[in-house]
Amino acid sequence: MATALTRKDFVSDQEVRWCPGCGDYAILAAVQKAMPEFGIPRENIVFISGIGCSSRFPYYMDTYGFHTIHGRAPAIATGLKVTRPDLDVWVVTGDGDGLSIGGNHLIHVLRRNVDLRILLFNNKIYGLTKGQYSPTSEIGKVTKSTPLGSIDYPFNPIKVALGAHAAFVARSIDVEQKHLGEMLKRSHDHRGAAFLEILQNCNIFNDGAFNDLSDKTIKADHQLVLEHGKPLVFGKNRDKGIRMNGMRPEVVAIGNGLSVDDLVVHDEKNLSLAFMLANFEPPMPTPIGVFYAEERPTYDALINKQLADAKAKQGPGDLRKLLNRGDVWDVN
Amino acid sequence: MAVPPESAAKAAAPQASGEPALRKEHTRRDHVVIRFAGDSGDGMQLAGMQFTTESALAGNDIATLPDFPAEIRAPAGTLAGVSGFQLNFSSSEIFTSGDEPEVMVAMNPAALKANLGDLAPNAVIIVDKEAFTESNLKRAGYESNPLTDGSLEKFQVFQVEVSRLTTLALHGMGLNNRAAFRCRNLFVLGMVSWLYQRPIESTIAWLEGRFKKNPELFEANSRALKAGFNFGETTEMFASSYEIAPAKIQPGRYRNITGNSATALGFLAAAVKSGRPLFLGSYPITPASDVLHELSTFKNFPVYTFQAEDEIAGVSSAVGAAFGGAIAITTTSGPGMNLKAEAVGLAVKTELPLIITDIQRAGPSTGMPTKPEQADLLMAMYGRHGESPLPIIAAATPSDCFDCAYEAVRIALKYMTPVVLLTDGQLANSSEPWVLPDPDKLPEIKVELRTDPKGFMPYIRDEETLSRPWAVPGTPGLEHRIGGLSSENLTGNISYSPANNELMVRTRSRKIAGVTREIPATQVFGDQGGGDLAILAWGSTYGSVREAVKQARDHGQSVSHVHLRYLNPLPADLGDTLRRFKKVMVVEMNLGQLIKMIRADYLIDAFGFNKVQGRPFKVSEIVNRINCALEG
Numbered sequence: 029m030a031t032a033l034t035r036k037d038f039v040s041d042q043e044v045r046w047c048p049g050c051g052d053y054a055i056l057a058a059v060q061k062a063m064p065e066f067g068i069p070r071e072n073i074v075f076i077s078g079i080g081c082s083s084r085f086p087y088y089m090d091t092y093g094f095h096t097i098h099g100r101a102p103a104i105a106t107g108l109k110v111t112r113p114d115l116d117v118w119v120v121t122g123d124g125d126g127l128s129i130g131g132n133h134l135i136h137v138l139r140r141n142v143d144l145r146i147l148l149f150n151n152k153i154y155g156l157t158k159g160q161y162s163p164t165s166e167i168g169k170v171t172k173s174t175p176l177g178s179i180d181y182p183f184n185p186i187k188v189a190l191g192a193h194a195a196f197v198a199r200s201i202d203v204e205q206k207h208l209g210e211m212l213k214r215s216h217d218h219r220g221a222a223f224l225e226i227l228q229n230c231n232i233f234n235d236g237a238f239n240d241l242s243d244k245t246i247k248a249d250h251q252l253v254l255e256h257g258k259p260l261v262f263g264k265n266r267d268k269g270i271r272m273n274g275m276r277p278e279v280v281a282i283g284n285g286l287s288v289d290d291l292v293v294h295d296e297k298n299l300s301l302a303f304m305l306a307n308f309e310p311p312m313p314t315p316i317g318v319f320y321a322e323e324r325p326t327y328d329a330l331i332n333k334q335l336a337d338a339k340a341k342q343g344p345g346d347l348r349k350l351l352n353r354g355d356v357w358d359v360n
Numbered sequence: 361m362a363v364p365p366e367s368a369a370k371a372a373a374p375q376a377s378g379e380p381a382l383r384k385e386h387t388r389r390d391h392v393v394i395r396f397a398g399d400s401g402d403g404m405q406l407a408g409m410q411f412t413t414e415s416a417l418a419g420n421d422i423a424t425l426p427d428f429p430a431e432i433r434a435p436a437g438t439l440a441g442v443s444g445f446q447l448n449f450s451s452s453e454i455f456t457s458g459d460e461p462e463v464m465v466a467m468n469p470a471a472l473k474a475n476l477g478d479l480a481p482n483a484v485i486i487v488d489k490e491a492f493t494e495s496n497l498k499r500a501g502y503e504s505n506p507l508t509d510g511s512l513e514k515f516q517v518f519q520v521e522v523s524r525l526t527t528l529a530l531h532g533m534g535l536n537n538r539a540a541f542r543c544r545n546l547f548v549l550g551m552v553s554w555l556y557q558r559p560i561e562s563t564i565a566w567l568e569g570r571f572k573k574n575p576e577l578f579e580a581n582s583r584a585l586k587a588g589f590n591f592g593e594t595t596e597m598f599a600s601s602y603e604i605a606p607a608k609i610q611p612g613r614y615r616n617i618t619g620n621s622a623t624a625l626g627f628l629a630a631a632v633k634s635g636r637p638l639f640l641g642s643y644p645i646t647p648a649s650d651v652l653h654e655l656s657t658f659k660n661f662p663v664y665t666f667q668a669e670d671e672i673a674g675v676s677s678a679v680g681a682a683f684g685g686a687i688a689i690t691t692t693s694g695p696g697m698n699l700k701a702e703a704v705g706l707a708v709k710t711e712l713p714l715i716i717t718d719i720q721r722a723g724p725s726t727g728m729p730t731k732p733e734q735a736d737l738l739m740a741m742y743g744r745h746g747e748s749p750l751p752i753i754a755a756a757t758p759s760d761c762f763d764c765a766y767e768a769v770r771i772a773l774k775y776m777t778p779v780v781l782l783t784d785g786q787l788a789n790s791s792e793p794w795v796l797p798d799p800d801k802l803p804e805i806k807v808e809l810r811t812d813p814k815g816f817m818p819y820i821r822d823e824e825t826l827s828r829p830w831a832v833p834g835t836p837g838l839e840h841r842i843g844g845l846s847s848e849n850l851t852g853n854i855s856y857s858p859a860n861n862e863l864m865v866r867t868r869s870r871k872i873a874g875v876t877r878e879i880p881a882t883q884v885f886g887d888q889g890g891g892d893l894a895i896l897a898w899g900s901t902y903g904s905v906r907e908a909v910k911q912a913r914d915h916g917q918s919v920s921h922v923h924l925r926y927l928n929p930l931p932a933d934l935g936d937t938l939r940r941f942k943k944v945m946v947v948e949m950n951l952g953q954l955i956k957m958i959r960a961d962y963l964i965d966a967f968g969f970n971k972v973q974g975r976p977f978k979v980s981e982i983v984n985r986i987n988c989a990l991e992g
C-alpha cells in the first residue's frame with residue numbers, strides 16, 4: 029500500500045460487542061491508533077487470540093485475524109511466525125487465557141523468544157464466563173465460584189514473564205492512552221517475544237480493580253513510571269522516590285538532605301533490577317513501563333537460519349536423491 | 361509359515377561365486393523366520409537390522425518385527441529388559457514377519473526364557489553359552505540351567521562361546537572387556553550370515569560409515585563380524601548352511617523401509633509436490649518420535665520441525681502454520697491424540713488443511729507404549745465435541761505408510777480439512793522392501809492460494825469439493841478474520857443464527873462425505889462376485905489376514921479379503937460389496953470398532969475377531985477362526 033494508512037484503515041466492519049465502559053475499548057482504540065505509525069501494510073499484520081472477552085479483539089481489527097481456542101494462541105502464533113517470518117504477528121490474551129489454561133504455552137513462547145507481540149489484558153477476573161476469580165485475582169477474592177473468598181495465591185504476570193526469561197517485559201494501563209501507545213510502540217519495535225501486560229478494567233465483574241492507578245486524583249501516588257536512565261521518582265509533586273537501603277528498596281521523600289541523586293536509576297538491561305521492580309506491590313507504588321528489554325536471537329530467525337544453512341550446505345532438497353539414499357538394490 | 365525341515369530340498373552345488381567351493385553341505389529353504397533376542401544393551405536391534413539389509417540385498421522378500429521393552433535399560437539380565445528383532449526372509453512373496461521363529465539367537469537366559477514359548481517345534485536355538493552363569497540364570501528366574509537340564513530337548517540347541525570367541529578375535533587390540541563384550545552382536549551376526557550364506561560386505565561398509573570417527577571401534581566390530589562368519593565355516597557344530605533363493609518380486613529399485621520412515625517420506629514428497637514448505641509440530645511419544653527425528657533431517661527441503669511443549673502446542677502450532685500456507689502435520693500416539701482433540705476441532709471449524717498422525721499403541725492410558733493396537737479408530741471418528749467430521753486414512757503395511765501419508769496431504773489440501781492418518785506401533789518399526797516411487801509419477805497435488813480480492817469471501821466454496829479458499833496472511837486485499845465461533849455462511853462473520861449454524865454444520869458434513877469421489881472401487885482379494893466369507897480389515901492386520909486368506913483359498917475355501925484404506929468416509933461401494941458375502945468377519949486389534957461403523961452404516965450383521973495383546977494376529981489364529989466361521 030503506497031498511501032499512508034490511518035486509524036480508520038484498521039477498524040473492521042464488525043460491531044464491537046464488549047460491555048459499555050469496558051477497558052477493552054480503550055485498548056482497541058490505542059492499538060488502532062498506533063498501527064499506522066508502524067508503517068506495516070495491513071495484509072502483513074495478523075492478530076491471534078485465545079478465548080475470553082479480550083480475545084474477541086481480532087474481529088475488530090481490519091487485518092488478518094484468528095480467534096482460536098482457549099489458551100493456545102501463543103502456540104498457534106508460533107507455528108505461523110516460524111513459517112511466515114515476513115508477518116507481524118500479535119497475540120491477544122487474558123489473565124485466564126494466558127496464565128491459567130494457556131500458562132504453559134505462554135512461558136514457553138517467552139523462553140523461546142518467538143518474535144511476537146503478546147498483549148495480556150489483565151482484569152484479574154474471568155470476564156466472558158461471567159465473573160469467576162482468575163489466577164491474578166488477589167487472595168480472598170469473593171466471586172461466584174469463591175463465595176468465601178479465593179484461597180490461592182495469585183500470579184504476578186510480570187514475574188511470570190521474567191521468570192520465563194522473556195526478553196521484553198512491560199506493563200501499561202488501559203486508561204493511560206499516551207503511555208499505552210508508547211508501550212505498544214516499544215513492543216512493536218522489539219525483535220523477539222514482547223510481553224505487554226495491560227491492566228484493564230472489567231466494569232461488570234471487577235470494577236475498580238485498578239482504581240488507585242487510574243483515578244486521576246490519586247494515581248500519581250501509586251504509579252511508578254519506569255524510564256530508562258531516569259531516577260525512580262513518583263508522586264503528585266514528584267517528591268517521592270525509590271532508594272536502596274542496603275539490599276532493600278524503600279520509598280523515600282525527596283528533600284531534607286535527600287536528592288534525586290540518591291535514588292535508583294532505572295536500567296532496562298538490568299535483570300536483577302527488573303525482578304526487584306516486578307516485586308513492587310502495594311503499599312509500594314506499581315511500576316508501569318518497560319521492566320526489561322534485551323536483544324536476543326529470536327526462535328523464528330534461528331530456525332530459518334538452520335534451514336538456510338542446511339540448504340547452503342546440502343543444496344536444495346532433492347526428493348529423488350533422498351529416496352535413493354542408503355542401501356538400495358535393483359530387481360530386474 | 362514354518363516349513364518343516366524334512367521338506368527342505370538339498371542343493372547339489374554351493375552358490376556360484378568366485379569363492380572356493382564350500383566344504384559344507386548347502387541346504388535350500390523357501391523361507392526362514394529368525395529372531396534375535398538379548399538384553400536391551402546387547403545390540404540385537406542392530407544385528408537384526410543389518411541381517412535384514414543383507415537379506416534384502418540378497419534379493420529375498422522380507423518382513424520384520426522389532427519388539428523392544430518400554431524401559432530404556434531395564435536391569436541387565438532380567439525378563440523386562442529383553443529386546444527382540446524378528447525377520448521373515450523368503451524366496452517367495454510374504455506378508456508377515458512369521459508366526460513362529462524357526463531359528464532364535466538368545467544372548468542370555470532371560471532372552472531364552474522370554475521367547476521360548478513363541479518358537480516353532482524343533483526350532484534351532486543358538487545361545488551364548490557363557491552368558492548362562494549362575495547369576496544370569498537367577499536373574500531370569502531359572503532354577504536350573506536349561507542348557508543342561510534337558511528342558512530344551514524339543515529344540516536343536518547350539519551352544520557357542522560367543523563372549524570368549526569375540527574376545528579372542530579382538531586379541532591384541534588392547535580393548536577393555538566392556539568394549540569387547542559389546543562386539544558380541546557382530547560376532548553373532550557374522551555367524552548367522554554364514555549360516556544363510558549372506559555376504560557381509562554391506563555390513564562392513566555400514567560399520568565403516570558408523571565408526572568413521574573411531575577407526576578402532578570399526579576395526580573391532582568388523583573383526584568380530586568376520587570371526588563369526590569364519591566360525592560358522594570352520595566349526596563342527598553346523599553341518600550345513602542354508603540358501604534362500606532370491607524372491608521373484610516386481611522389478612524396480614528397492615530399499616528396505618520402516619513405517620515411520622515411509623510416513624516421514626510420504627509427507628515430504630507431498631510437500632515437495634505441492635511446492636509448499638512442510639511444518640511438523642510434535643511432542644515426543646513412543647512410537648511416533650521417529651517421524652519427528654526423521655523429518656528433522658530434511659531441513660534443506662525446507663522442512664520446519666518444532667518440538668513443542670506438549671501435544672496441544674504441537675497441533676496448535678500446526679494449525680497456525682496451516683493458516684499461513686504451510687503443509688501442516690502433527691504426529692503422536694493415543695495419549696497425545698486425546699490432547700489434540702480441541703485444536704483439531706478448530707481446524708475442522710475453520711476448514712484448514714492439517715494432518716494428524718496417530719501411530720497407535722496399546723492403551724488405555726500409558727498402556728503398553730511399544731506395542732501396537734487399533735483402538736483409536738472411534739476416537740479419530742468421534743473423539744471431538746460437536747459435529748466434527750474429518751477424513752480418516754489407515755496404512756496397511758510399512759511401505760503403504762508412504763502412500764497414505766501422501767494421500768492424506770493431498771486430500772487435506774483438496775478439501776481444506778484436517779485428515780487423520782492412522783498407523784500403529786507395528787507398522788512404525790517393522791520393515792519391508794519398498795519399490796522406490798518415481799517422484800514425477802506421484803499423483804498431482806495442486807495448491808491454489810487465493811490472491812484475487814474480487815468476490816473473495818472466506819467461506820465461498822468450490823462447487824465440486826465444497827472446499828473454501830486458502831487465503832493466507834500477506835495477501836493484499838484479502839484481510840479477513842476466522843475463528844472457532846459459529847460463522848455466517850460466506851462472510852465468516854460471527855453468527856448465532858440457528859438456521860445458518862445448521863447450514864454450516866451440514867455443509868462441512870457434506871464436504872467430507874464428498875471425499876468418497878477420491879476412493880477407488882473396492883478391491884476384493886478372492887471372490888469379487890461374492891462368496892461364503894469376507895474378512896474386512898484395516899491397518900496393520902493386512903499381512904496376517906492376507907496370508908491367512910491365501911492359505912484358506914489354497915485349501916479351496918471360499919474366503920475373501922477386503923482391506924480398507926479409507927475409513928471415513930467409507931467407500932461408496934462397500935455396503936454392496938459386503939452384501940455379496942454370506943458372512944462378514946471384521947478382524948481388528950481392538951474390541952470391535954470398525955465393526956460398529958459397518959453395522960451402523962450398512963445394517964450388515966458382521967461378526968468380529970478381536971485381539972488386544974499388543975501383538976499382531978498370527979496367521980494361524982486367523983486360519984483357525986476362518987475354519988470355525990465356515991463350519992458354524
Ligand SMILES: Cc1ncc(C[n+]2csc(CCOP(=O)(O)OP(=O)(O)O)c2C)c(N)n1
Binds near residue numbers: 080081124149156162
Ligand atoms: C477449553 C475451554 N475451557 C473453558 C472455556 C470457558 N472460558 C471461556 S473464556 C474463559 C476465561 C477467560 O478469562 P480471561 O482470559 O481472563 O478473559 P477475559 O474474559 O477476562 O477477557 C473461560 C474459562 C473455554 N472457552 N474453553
Ligand code: SF4
Binds near residue numbers: 045046229232233
Ligand atoms: S465482562 Fe468485563 S471484560 Fe468482558 S466485556 Fe464486559 S466489562 Fe469487558
Ligand SMILES: [Mg+2]
Binds near residue numbers: 122149152154155162
Ligand atoms: Mg480476565
